Amino acid sequence: MENHLTIKLGEKKDRKGPVIFSEYKRGDAIRKALSMSREDILFELKDSKLKGRGGAGFPTSTKWMLTAAAKSEKKFIICNADEGEPGTFKDRVLLMEYPELVFDGMVVGGYTIGAQLGIVYLRGEYEYLLKPLEDYLEEMRKDKLLGKNILGKEGFDFDIEIVLGSGAYVCGEETALIESLEGHRGEPRNRPPYPINTGFLGRPTSVNNVETLAAVSHIVVKGGKWFAKYGTDKSSGxxxxxxxxxxxxxxxxxxxxxxxxxxxxxxxxxxxxxxxxxxxxxxxxxxxxxxxxxxxxxxxxxxxxxxxxxENRDMLKVLKNFMEFFVDESCGQCTPCRIGNVKLLEGVEMIEKGNYTFAHINKLKDLGRTMQLASKCGLGQSSPNPFISILENFKDEIFNRGNGGRNGR
Ligand SMILES: Cc1cc2nc3c(=O)[nH]c(=O)nc-3n(C[C@H](O)[C@H](O)[C@H](O)COP(=O)(O)O)c2cc1C
Structure with missing residues (x-):
């Protein structure tokens, strides 16, 4: 594990990109946002057509508008830095090299929705980032970018805390994350109600991905239309x-x-x-x-x-690795996910041993489709994706392994 003493937060590698990696100075988005009305910030976000970068792709302007409209004296904005999806490490890079974008985005979010506290839910394995990030927040407080009357804006009080995640993939799901933050077992909640109304401690809460918040900082400074120039009509930026x-x-x-x-x-x-x-x-x-x-x-x-x-990879082994992950990480709360993932893994093991029938494998694909519809949260709704796509797209390789499978029955 990296030692936090060796980490220089904010030190950038030579990265190139039109939006996120474009020029930005700490505090710029906060300064600009505080000169705007909350409605105007929401309009810029709407123009940007930014969709949440945590995977589900929900429009950020709608989420913030609904949280802003919810009536409550206390509100929260949560930065989802749990980053537990295998193969994902971009949020860690943002936090290490571009903390100004992420934290400024949180302050802008706090101002827009009317929250007093921002919480970063930091993946447990990123513990080595905790101290450097907390030091960074302290610098922001000294520069009046956090705390009471931010940048002299009377009545705008906002601060950020960092809480270490609990080491479960499902805790990245926003309602399980909130449960975990509240000190409970990290299991998804029934929805509705949604966090925008009933989130952390029962208060309106916006949960946003690290990259979403980083994008917001650029959008506020450079404009929603500038952001929407990149990408496609339905996928802006x-x-x-x-x-x-x-x-x-x-x-x-x-x-x-x-x-x-x-x-x-x-x-x-x-x-x-x-x-x-x-x-x-x-x-x-x-x-x-x-x-x-x-x-x-x-x-x-x-x-x-x-x-x-x-070409050298065995796609059945790849699939087995993914399904073992889901069996481990299913929280077990709902039956389709708890049992379904085990059944899909058993199917992979049957193919591995050459002890399967196509009728059974097709039944398992149907089970996967049922899980996509019937699971309580995104974990069980998406875990059958690799099972279905790998078995369909690589069937020649997988079903011609020369291991004597009872094919065709
Ligand atoms: C099993 C599971 C794990 C998730 N993990 C993360 C994660 O690590 N980070 C994240 O931002 N969103 C994750 N999500 C999505 C969140 O529930 C939520 O949609 C997201 O944080 C909302 O932020 P956004 O609107 O900015 O995308 C996960 C969802 C599921 C079902």
Missing amino acids: SKLFSVSGDCEKPGVYELPWGTKVSELLELVGAKNAKAVQIGGASGHCIPKSQFGRTLAYEDIPTGGSVMIFN
Whole structure:
């Protein structure tokens, strides 16, 4: 584990990108926001067409408008820095190299929705970032960017706390996160009510991803229309991608939405890719024939994880690894997810041993589709994605393993 003494927060690598990695100075968004009305900030966000970067893609302007409209003396804004999706590490890069964007975005959020406290729910494994981030917040307090009457704005009091996450993937789901923050077992809540009305401690709460908040800082300074110039009509702006696996240059890349998978692969030096898992373990796996598709909500939506597999990889092993993860990480609260993931993993093991029938595998795919509809939260709703997509897109490789499967029955 990295020692926090060696971490220089805010030190930037040579990163290039049109939006997130573009020029920005700490405090700029706060200064600009405080000169605007809350309504005007919401209009800029609406013009930007920014959708939440945590995966679900809910419009940020709508979330903030609803939280702003909720009646309560106390409100909260939570920065979801749990980042537990396998293959995702862009939020860590933002927190380490661009903390000003994330924290300024939280202050702007606090001002817009009328919250007094912001809470960063920091992935437990990022504990080494806790002290440097807290030191950074202290500097912001000294510069009057946090605390009472921020930048002299009478009556605008707002501060930020950091709470370490509890080490479960499901705690990234916003209502499980809130349960965990309240000191309970991290399990998703029934919805409605939604956090915008009944969130942390029963108060209106906006939960936003790290990258969403970073984007907000740029939007406030440069305008919603500037942001919407990038990307496509339905997927505005740019996206950070955490690229890992079989390529020469893994890392975090900022690309406009609408970029083709093949273009990304070329950029990162993936010369021999046969499969790309997009959206983390819970995303979809596409074969070479689909590399012409685009990274965009209207084609392949993603929270940003891109895992590349070359010709030497055994796709059944890849799938087994993902399904073992979901069996471990299901919170067990709802039956489709608790039992379903075990059944899907058993199916993978049957194929591995050559002891399966296609009738049974097809039943398991149906089970996966039922889980997508019947699970209580996004975990069980999305965990069948790799099962279905890998078995469909790589069937020749998987079902011709030469292990004597009882095929065709
Ligand atoms: C199992 C599971 C894990 C999740 N993990 C994260 C996470 O680590 N970070 C995140 O921002 N959103 C995560 N989400 C999505 C959140 O529930 C929520 O949609 C998001 O934080 C909202 O922020 P946004 O509107 O800025 O995207 C997860 C969802 C599920 C179902």
